[in-house]
Amino acid sequence: MAAGIARREVMVSAAAAALAGVAGRSTGARAQQKPIRLGLITPLSGPQEIVGRDHLAGATIAVNQINQAGGVLGRTLELETRDDKASPAAGVAASKDLVSSGVNLLFGVLSSGVALAIAPTLKGDDAVLILCAASANELTHEQFTPNLFRASDEAYMRQRALAKVVAKDYAAINSWTAINPQTAIGASNWDSFVDGLNQFYPQEAGHNVEVIDALTVKYGATDYKNEIAQLMRRSAEGLYLGVYGGDAVTMLRQAAPYGLARKFKVLVDPGSEYIVAQTLGKSTPVGLWAGIHWYFGAYRGNAINDALYDAYVKSTGNPFPAGYVGEGHAGVLAYAAAIQRAGSTETGAVIGALEGMSFASCKGKRTFRKEDHQAICDVNMVQFAPDDTAAGWKIVGYRVVDGAESIEPPSPGKALVLNTKRQ
Amino acid sequence: MLADLAGVVFNGLFSAMVVFIFASGLTLLFGVLRILNFSQGGFFAVGAYLAFSLTRLLGPALPLWRFLAIAVVAGVVVGALGIVTERLVLRRLRQVDGAYSLIATYALLLLVEGIVKLIWGVDVRSMEPPAELSGVWQVGDVFMPTYALFILAAGLALFVALEWLLHHSRLGKLMQSVATDPWMASVLGVDVARMQTWIVVGGFFLAGIAGGLLVPNQALSPSLAGTFVIQAFGALIVGGMGSVRGTFMAAILLCVADSLASTYLPGVPGVFFYITMAALLLLRPQGLMRGAQL
Amino acid sequence: MLEVGPLDAFYGDSHVVQSASLHVAAGEGVALLGRNGAGKTTLLKSIMNAGPTVRGPVRCDGAELGAMPADRRARLGFALVPEDRRIYPHLTVQENLAMGRHGARPGVPPRSTDEVVEMFPLLKQLQARRGFELSGGQQQMLAIARAVVARPRLLLLDEPTEGLAPVIVEQLVAQIQAIQAGETLALLVAEQSIWFARACTSRLYLLDSGRVVFGGTWAAFDADPGLKRYLAL
């Protein structure tokens, strides 16, 4: 951890300077130029709306902060939002709509399906898209396009980082199993996690680990009792809870009478952030780990982190900003830094500036790899336990893993190859 | 493998009762008014959210009687919404083609979903079952959560009550008459419009009470409204023209088949529900209870 | 007791009854004759406000009924026995009769099942049968019996003899006359069978293509042989 903090302290990027007011010009100069418009594409209706609102909150805070500090290149930033309804067609319509109204700098996108649909249109439309959540590996592999960047975790990097942490912290565990949704991302997350288990258990714990076949359930299923009964009979000690968000809540709620959480020594939820704990309250399984895009508590003392956290709590009253708030924020900061660096908002210039660029964000430095445009950034994890307070839960621990330790080498245009295959 | 057969069947029966409880109101509306009500899921969600909020409001303790009382209150409130819906929407659909009522109730589903979101927000919520129902019974290898046993009992009780009401009470005879020949009923002096309003109220009441009873079963989120609708439609149609008995049997067949297949046949989870549905519709093209009443 | 018209009735775009007028006095029997498709059924349903779109007045004891729905007209003392009888197939004879109680006028207790069965002895043995188990004649009997349960003041019979054996028709005449003798019951019978109509009524209206072309006594009808053409096929 100490090394990480030191690294963040020495790093100054254009965006950080902008936040501190260094790069700003006088308001007089700003007023003469048209604002720079950034297009946020995110689900703002339907079941995924909750994430879209977090994206929007983070992005809005970033735009306000940068504008207060004098803007970028003396111009203010302006947010244009479009609802992608988590549907590929609506996402492409949103992106084309933004492009035809003169917005070429796009960011956001939660669903990998939406990202995969927008990606091939970017080049023809002369636009850039910075992904702030969509995590499918193929976006920076076989579906790589020079106009696409990803500022947030990629599935492989995140899952292997989780595996690294459990290999270190739960070295005594000899076998893992999982319950996953029947989705592409569910399967690829688990495969990546297993890849990590097979690499990091020998490295960190000094022994191999047994992987017992994952159970798969329908996405959005309402009954998990059969799967729970099967899990109760398994010999595995670690459980990877691949089911996401509301499904994880339903499953854990139904599992409570069986004592599932007590049976396993550790439960890892790869990406539901606070949803499970916030929803289950006092019924939160003791010691549940969850992957999160950004955990504010891990970056106290980082000026960007603290300013974002304070602004978010002030505007919403919610003391637990979801990681997506940080990703929405980071998307704006990435553009601010790139525009500053390029001295222009032209697509080509911004792409050139983004490639290989490091920028400061609420979770420290992120660096876009030149080759595949994936950002190398920290992977965050938090651990929960029930509590006697009104909320009923608390955070009892967190981990920060440098993404560089778990990411694969870049191979744009080619599919990701796993080190080991799940057996 | 065979050791857990009992458990798998138990879990299938549980799912069947969940689907039946949800579908019971739908059956009433379809049986009498011939309306395939898409918005049922929306009103189910209203019932569930209401129960959630009432439980929160009344403090941390949740004795069983209060849980049941809250479910009834949710049913009554949703039933009252039924009067409004009937006046504003459903009544106007009597004269038009069935397909229109489908679209109208689909639009209503969107509307109710949006309103639920405005009132309760988009955060995922969840509620514990009452203390009496949060344990588990273990018989041999089979785990039976008490909440699941309760839902099983509730589904069965609901079935028996509806069967009695429809087939043995005077009100039931009257409802059946209105269902089979509303024109003749009105000529004989029955206030059919009022009767139909009450049936809508009854159907909505059942949606609300289903919401109240099933809150602890799954997370509450804006997508709850669409969760059971398709499965319930399946049970309803496989059962045959809105017959309660048929819906009950179909729910059991579909859910137990799905439960067995998802455990013993590797494949796509959830798909067996639909395979069974298609197969049953081919075997009994008019539903299980062909020509039966309600 | 009943005054109708001039009344127009429509099904969608088709103008089925065209400015028809008629009246029926309390306790009086009136026949409505005409060919198939002349508009008899539509006229009866219009009086009940049960189906067609109606324009023009229907008065009961001088009061205009306006848009009053069928069920309230039933509780005013109107009873319609439709051509297709509409017996509830899943209900027993007893239960079908019980359905008739819904049309009882306020303050007038409906007839008990026993009382009705007494009037239609044929139904006695059939009380526990379900509607779908009855023959056509039995169904007709039941339909009329069901209609008189509520002690109506006006009975609207639509083709009661259609498809019935002559013996049964004779019984029917006797029963209708018996009911009429018991209390003030006006009768409006739409028929093609002149014989039956003549036996139950004292006056008639002739309907052709939706218009009333004749109204008067049977004697007047017999006096004008030219009127027969409105009945011939």
Added chain:
Amino acid sequence: MQAAAALAALVMALLLPEIAGQGLVFLAGLLWINMVFGFSWNLMFRQTGLVSFGHAAFFAIGGYGYAVLARAWPGLPPLLVFVAAGALGAVAALVVGVVALRRSLGVYFAIFSLALSQIVAMVISDLPSLGRDDGFAGIRRPVLDLGVATIKLAEGDNYYRFLVLSCALLTLIVWWVTHSRTGRRFRAVQQDAERAAFLGIAVARQRLLCFVIAAAVAAVAGALYGPWLQLLTPELAQWTFSARPILFTLLGGAASFWGPAVGALGFTVLEYATRTLHGVGEITVGGILLIVVLIFPGGIIGGIIGGVRGALGRARPVAGA
């Protein structure tokens, strides 16, 4: 007059990229596909009274069929691949129809078709080779070799124009089927199946034929959709997608051939107009739909006709009043 209006619409559709931005052109492309999808559904509904809740399955079969064929045999002439996708849809419909149509009708067939399409959706989302629920990505816009010239559909608005012309052709086919002798036979089946059977029309065979044609048209629409979005997802086979042609048809007016087009246009306008109303999208779309259905049970076209008639009726002096 209808022909002139249709031709004018076609010319306007072809000229759209000259006057509108990329966003509108993309939406317009979706709209033309939606219209064809709606026409194909209404062909069954209006002509034979068949209600399908699973029409999306054929759309998806066509879409995925095209994508798989184009990927497996890049050398095949693209037009042939589009036709093959349609044939795939037709064959699937034939199998389903032969098994089910004779036995199950009305709401039973509706729910049966819904179950089938859910199965298709679930199978697609389980097959890694079809991209599962992330979607079948990287569908290329092909190069047309017309003998005299080659047209690269990937360039500029070429694919859009190809899409417009293809949709026009499909519309023409549906129009022709509707108004031909076959179409009149379908109509007889819808109005009175018993009478049609008495007149010597093989009712079941007519229904099946109509079902197969509708499925083939939907499948070609699906095939056109793939290269337009350059991605296919399993949602295309789900009931929510099956609900769209029903929505278009009833919103526009099922009694008219052009009903689905008017409905699709209305729906697209509604969605476009509410695209920045975050958080209240469901309420506005649901509310407006509900109001339209309640006020105009004959759909938008029915409402317009009724309105015109009403205006004429009022203007005319009432005789004898």
